[in-house]
Amino acid sequence: MCLLEQINYQLILSDIYEEIANIDYEGNVANYIPQLAKVNPEKFGIHLCCLNEGNYAMGDSNEKFSIQSISKVLSLTLAFSMMGDKLWERVGVEPSGNPFNSLIQLETENGIPRNPLINSGALVISDILVSNLVNPKADYLSFIRKISGSDEIQYNTAVANSEKETGFRNTALINFMKSFGNIKNDPETVLDFYFHLCSIEMTCKELARTFLLFANHGTLTGTGECIVSRSQSKRVNAIMQTCGFYDEAGEFSFKVGLPGKSGVGGGIVAIHPDKYSIAVWSPKLNKKGNSTKGMKTLELLTTRTELSIF
Amino acid sequence: MCLLEQINYQLILSDIYEEIANIDYEGNVANYIPQLAKVNPEKFGIHLCCLNEGNYAMGDSNEKFSIQSISKVLSLTLAFSMMGDKLWERVGVEPSGNPFNSLIQLETENGIPRNPLINSGALVISDILVSNLVNPKADYLSFIRKISGSDEIQYNTAVANSEKETGFRNTALINFMKSFGNIKNDPETVLDFYFHLCSIEMTCKELARTFLLFANHGTLTGTGECIVSRSQSKRVNAIMQTCGFYDEAGEFSFKVGLPGKSGVGGGIVAIHPDKYSIAVWSPKLNKKGNSTKGMKTLELLTTRTELSIF
Amino acid sequence: MCLLEQINYQLILSDIYEEIANIDYEGNVANYIPQLAKVNPEKFGIHLCCLNEGNYAMGDSNEKFSIQSISKVLSLTLAFSMMGDKLWERVGVEPSGNPFNSLIQLETENGIPRNPLINSGALVISDILVSNLVNPKADYLSFIRKISGSDEIQYNTAVANSEKETGFRNTALINFMKSFGNIKNDPETVLDFYFHLCSIEMTCKELARTFLLFANHGTLTGTGECIVSRSQSKRVNAIMQTCGFYDEAGEFSFKVGLPGKSGVGGGIVAIHPDKYSIAVWSPKLNKKGNSTKGMKTLELLTTRTELSIF
Amino acid sequence: MCLLEQINYQLILSDIYEEIANIDYEGNVANYIPQLAKVNPEKFGIHLCCLNEGNYAMGDSNEKFSIQSISKVLSLTLAFSMMGDKLWERVGVEPSGNPFNSLIQLETENGIPRNPLINSGALVISDILVSNLVNPKADYLSFIRKISGSDEIQYNTAVANSEKETGFRNTALINFMKSFGNIKNDPETVLDFYFHLCSIEMTCKELARTFLLFANHGTLTGTGECIVSRSQSKRVNAIMQTCGFYDEAGEFSFKVGLPGKSGVGGGIVAIHPDKYSIAVWSPKLNKKGNSTKGMKTLELLTTRTELSIF
Structure with missing residues (x-):
């Protein structure tokens, strides 16, 4: 009790x-x-x-199950701990309204996603982590193991690779934001990292x-x-x-x-x-x-x- | 303390x-x-x-100052106390995203406003109160006096009338929702009530x-x-x-x-x-x-x- | 032949x-x-x-049948003959894309309708004619009789009045444009004229x-x-x-x-x-x-x- | 004369x-x-x-100059000559309204572009040609040489490659349509073909x-x-x-x-x-x-x- x-x-x-x-x-x-x-x-x-x-x-x-988007809170937390409030220059904190606004909002708001928990925002957070971690995938896993207190936590590479094969919408989003200059790294690299986080x-x-x-x-x-x-x-x-x-x-x-x-x-x-x-x-x-x-x-x-x- | x-x-x-x-x-x-x-x-x-x-x-x-949109929480409260969860058939509970989505959202969501605290939603709440109160303006004022514990609270009629003269956007919203059948009373009557609430x-x-x-x-x-x-x-x-x-x-x-x-x-x-x-x-x-x-x-x-x- | x-x-x-x-x-x-x-x-x-x-x-x-929106070409013609190219300060000449863009376009383009043949544009044209004709309804009918070569052409008042009773969307549109300053006359007067043209x-x-x-x-x-x-x-x-x-x-x-x-x-x-x-x-x-x-x-x-x- | x-x-x-x-x-x-x-x-x-x-x-x-989007009329013509009216199952013929509707329209219209002369539509046409030509780039060039009557017409490979390096928006568009199933081939291949056409x-x-x-x-x-x-x-x-x-x-x-x-x-x-x-x-x-x-x-x-x- x-x-x-x-x-x-x-x-x-x-x-x-x-x-x-x-x-x-x-x-x-x-x-x-x-x-x-x-x-x-x-x-x-x-x-x-x-x-x-x-x-x-x-x-x-x-x-065990695939935590998928829940991972977005954890990657946000790591990026926030590293960057502080500078983070909010690249992603907002407002709710996104209904789903089909995501693209029009990126268009009207110059590629700045509404918040870090929608796909576009999580991709920007991933891009920030790729820029700031030495070995992004290994370092991120270490972080998760530390905060969970469990060394048994793993990526599921089969899931990550499978996402890549069908992830056309995420590819669209990241390239669209890249066209606004809000993605600094190679889109493929960021997507690979992002799909691993979700797996x-x-x-x-x-x-x-x-x-x-x-x-x-x-x-x-x-x-x-x-x-x-x-x-x-x-x-x-x-x-x-x-x-x-x-x-x-x-x-x-x-x-x-x-x-x-x-x-x-x-x-x-x-x-x-x-x-x-x-x-x-x-x-x-x-x-x-x-x-x-x-x-x-x-x-x-x-x-x-x-x-x-x- | x-x-x-x-x-x-x-x-x-x-x-x-x-x-x-x-x-x-x-x-x-x-x-x-x-x-x-x-x-x-x-x-x-x-x-x-x-x-x-x-x-x-x-x-x-x-x-004293004009409480304006703060009134929307109080009209929601009165309508919710009278209608219970049936209220949510006519208005949603989701955030609305950026401002210029309000009209497109009404269009794609058949005249159901996203929530009761944006103008369109507060107009629907006002329509519900006009339908359910015997003397809408007097009854609403009694309700406000009761919950505030103050008999000195008043509408400012000059403010309400002034709103009417420039309220073209609210007139647009209410007529748009009326075209979807989500306003039951005469738009003018509902607007008059609504502008009084805000005053x-x-x-x-x-x-x-x-x-x-x-x-x-x-x-x-x-x-x-x-x-x-x-x-x-x-x-x-x-x-x-x-x-x-x-x-x-x-x-x-x-x-x-x-x-x-x-x-x-x-x-x-x-x-x-x-x-x-x-x-x-x-x-x-x-x-x-x-x-x-x-x-x-x-x-x-x-x-x-x-x-x-x- | x-x-x-x-x-x-x-x-x-x-x-x-x-x-x-x-x-x-x-x-x-x-x-x-x-x-x-x-x-x-x-x-x-x-x-x-x-x-x-x-x-x-x-x-x-x-x-006889009701010409409805076909009238928009004729009201455009009369307004164009009176105003010349100054007309295009208040209405555009571009196609409007799909229907539910009309409101969002008015929002993003400051109340200037895309073209004079959609409802919003025809309402602006009606507003211009109300401003520029001495007896709008009578003068417009004279114009139509002249170009058709037929004195038997009439408004159908029953149709015009019926439109008014269900015209909530047009009321929404005209008030929305009025909020941007692109309607100069009283919305009711312009709507009455517009519904007559269509009848x-x-x-x-x-x-x-x-x-x-x-x-x-x-x-x-x-x-x-x-x-x-x-x-x-x-x-x-x-x-x-x-x-x-x-x-x-x-x-x-x-x-x-x-x-x-x-x-x-x-x-x-x-x-x-x-x-x-x-x-x-x-x-x-x-x-x-x-x-x-x-x-x-x-x-x-x-x-x-x-x-x-x- | x-x-x-x-x-x-x-x-x-x-x-x-x-x-x-x-x-x-x-x-x-x-x-x-x-x-x-x-x-x-x-x-x-x-x-x-x-x-x-x-x-x-x-x-x-x-x-000589780079014809860029003018090429879209010619690729449409070749695809139309090969597919006939079946073409219109995958792309529309309506104007697209203002530019930032392109993505929202793809969303609401299930990945079918409004017409073949906007980028999204030209990418679908390119996808169709990639599916139907034996050697897409060579065959297309032959077609252009035939209708122009000039054997001197060439792709500018430097231009095509340069487009690829900055073409994030086109990459976004094609992947977005792929997510709706309206692109049949590998996005990279279609983009390469598309950038050549424009060059x-x-x-x-x-x-x-x-x-x-x-x-x-x-x-x-x-x-x-x-x-x-x-x-x-x-x-x-x-x-x-x-x-x-x-x-x-x-x-x-x-x-x-x-x-x-x-x-x-x-x-x-x-x-x-x-x-x-x-x-x-x-x-x-x-x-x-x-x-x-x-x-x-x-x-x-x-x-x-x-x-x-x-």
């Missing part, structure tokens, strides 16, 4: 899990690359880490532990190392809150009320500052590309604990 | 006020109608209400007291009356967080980290759930239409208290 | 009429106002006027005779009066060519290859400079809002005569 | 040339690749070919002779070979008329009144069906990217001959 609030998280998660697990939610597993398409759609895992102590888990919480695999437990630093104002709970400042951590959370769920950021904010991020692999991670981080995994996605059971789990969690940031 | 956190708000506000008051920030007073243009640009007031006790004020905090005048003190209910999960601190449910209050806060500052919602979230709403009269109100509400007034607006000193005040407040929802 | 080219137009039109008349083309009569909805969908008339002599007709060519009724014969001046370089064939200069007539034709069929201007240019203009009443008029003008009427419209049989008639005409401007 | 109309073209061109040559028109030479930037901005040549006989020339009419160099004389077939209903004047059918030639002309000048197609149509096409190398070609073709070259471009002197020359030509298609 998480001592701070005397909430019985295990009981609440267990109830939610039972309630949701056997409902046949609509939705489809991401199928644009074979590696994601072959995942068992019925997988369902939850892991919640309280800041000071407890860990609570249900279902397939120790099984990282974690379990719910690893993912929840990795994001615990954002509930802890930027400091690792284990070692006490400060990854980003208190102010920077607040800002990363604010960006997750307003931009973390594509065209469903408002909906998530409205129903769940926590900063979070989803990925097309079916993972969702959310944090409650000063309290906990939670990762949910269920591969079936709703029409907006977010895990159906993941969204429902978090909605029930904040409703039943009567705790959200609002 | 607000007992809960042992923070000396008066000292902090006093420091911030001194620091900001005499800096000559750039910006212009809204001048599209004469009544707003003639306001003294140097006015600057702050009022903070803690949930359980203290009230802290600085400067022109007892002077309400409050002092910083009244405004902070009015919004205290959103820090208190929907319940009035004075009478204990529940205006909206705990869940509904959370949702109004979430909408303020993602949509409260036009094209600067992300920026406000990023720098301040509190749900809030601004108006072109120079007012900004923000709330920290379970802690306080705060209203700031300074008429000079930045390029995005938000009070320059108001934004700065709130940024310094959350930085110095080290308290935000993130 | 039109002596100039020794083409037997009567035979060609007769063949085309027979071929098309009994085919059950898909499409719907415009039904947004009752007066248009009650027209017999099977009506089909053709009238072709050669410049020097012959008149050739088939079917319901002497029955004019003509027969195919009258319509063909009215447009003959554009085949004759701006001069009336009967009286020899010069309505617009040779250069101005060329320009009106060029605008019809590039902008006359909403989102199907390219298609019409591609298949027919003549300058022309359509209306939702089912009329289409086209001209071949130095040769003829032709009006076709059939109320069933294709998905783009142009008369299905009208388009087919003109395509067959230019294919079989092997004469187009290209 | 061109016998048909007894117009003294040499005298008219000579007058126009004198009038324009020494005026210091504003404008800049295209400078995005070094090969174009180093062209002498003062170059100015004209060549007019009458259908039956005469050739009239002024200035630098025998100097072709011609003199004004060669260019005018090449386009004479479109004044002659698709048939080569020299050999009598039919390149495209009468109907196809009409359609290519119609597309030039509505789409040949980027965002200035309406302006060109309005002022000049002939089908034509421009390129950023400073060339413009136009044709008057049944009469003549004309090529003008002057490297200084106006803000829309069309040759300033070229536009003026053609405007004066149609004004003084009092002959346009309208």
